Amino acid sequence: MEEKAKEWWNAWSEEFQTEGDIDVAVAFGPGAPEGDDLGLLGDVDGEKAIELGCGGAQFGLALSKRGADVTGVDISEEQLAHARRLADEEGEDVEFVESSVTDVPMIDDATYDLAFSAFAFQWVEDLRACFEEAYRVLKDGGRFVFSVDHPFYKVVDHESHEVEGSYFDDAPRRVHSEQKDAEMGIYGRKVSEVVNLLIEVGFTVEAMREPGYEDPDEYxxxxxxxxxxxxxxxxxxVVYAAHK
Structure with a gap:
C-alpha cells in the first residue's frame, strides 16, 4: 500500500497544497489550536527535529522558525517539491528526505531530540514499523508527538450526526479517484491500539489530547x-505525546 499512497500524493499534491492553502504554523489538525497551546512540543530552539510524513512541511518550517534544526521525510516527491519551494520562500534551511516513514535507513540512530507528525499516520499501513523508526532515530529521552484523525469521528454520519459505523471496524477505508486514476487506504485505528503499540515499541506515553470546542462558533x-x-x-x- 505504500506505493499506492505515493501515487496518490504525487497525483493530488498540487491541488491539495493549492486549494488547502495551509499556513506555516504549528497545527496538529482540524479543531486543534495553532501554536503549542496543547503544551506537548516544548522549547525546540537548538534541537534537532524530524517530521515524519511532512507533506508540504508547513509544520516543520514553523519549528525551523522557532530555532529547530529540522529534517522532513515524505514518500511523495511532489509533496517534497512543494516543501522545498515553500522553504525557499520562507528563507528556512530544512533538509528533506524522500522515503517511507517505516524505513528511513539514511537517518542515523539516536540523532533527534524530537520526532513529530501531523495528520499523516492514518495513511501508513505498518504503524509498528513507523513507530520503531521514530524510536530508533530519537536520542534517549527524545520526544515523539503526533496527531491522527480521531477514530470516533469516522463512525458518525456527517449529515445526521448519528452513529452509523463501528469503532471496532479496523478495515482500511479505500479511497479511489477516477480523475487521477489513484487509490489509497486510510487506517482508522482504535485509541488503545495506538497507545499499546507505542508501549510495545518501548515508548513511555506521557499525554493524549482531544482538542476541540463545545460551541461550533469557536471554530x-x-x-x-x-x-x-x-x-x-x-x-x-487526537494527539499523542511520548518519549524514548
Whole structure:
C-alpha cells in the first residue's frame, strides 16, 4: 500500500497544497489550536527535529522558525517539491528526505531530540514499523508527538450526526479517484491500539489530547470537509505525546 499512497500524493499534491492553502504554523489538525497551546512540543530552539510524513512541511518550517534544526521525510516527491519551494520562500534551511516513514535507513540512530507528525499516520499501513523508526532515530529521552484523525469521528454520519459505523471496524477505508486514476487506504485505528503499540515499541506515553470546542462558533478556521457542527460533538483530531 505504500506505493499506492505515493501515487496518490504525487497525483493530488498540487491541488491539495493549492486549494488547502495551509499556513506555516504549528497545527496538529482540524479543531486543534495553532501554536503549542496543547503544551506537548516544548522549547525546540537548538534541537534537532524530524517530521515524519511532512507533506508540504508547513509544520516543520514553523519549528525551523522557532530555532529547530529540522529534517522532513515524505514518500511523495511532489509533496517534497512543494516543501522545498515553500522553504525557499520562507528563507528556512530544512533538509528533506524522500522515503517511507517505516524505513528511513539514511537517518542515523539516536540523532533527534524530537520526532513529530501531523495528520499523516492514518495513511501508513505498518504503524509498528513507523513507530520503531521514530524510536530508533530519537536520542534517549527524545520526544515523539503526533496527531491522527480521531477514530470516533469516522463512525458518525456527517449529515445526521448519528452513529452509523463501528469503532471496532479496523478495515482500511479505500479511497479511489477516477480523475487521477489513484487509490489509497486510510487506517482508522482504535485509541488503545495506538497507545499499546507505542508501549510495545518501548515508548513511555506521557499525554493524549482531544482538542476541540463545545460551541461550533469557536471554530473560526476553514477545515474543508470537517464541519463545525459535528466537530462540536466529536473531536476530529487526537494527539499523542511520548518519549524514548
Amino acid at each position: 473560526v478556521n476553514d477545515f474543508g470537509s470537517f464541519e463545525p457542527e459535528l466537530m462540536a460533538k466529536v473531536p476530529p483530531t
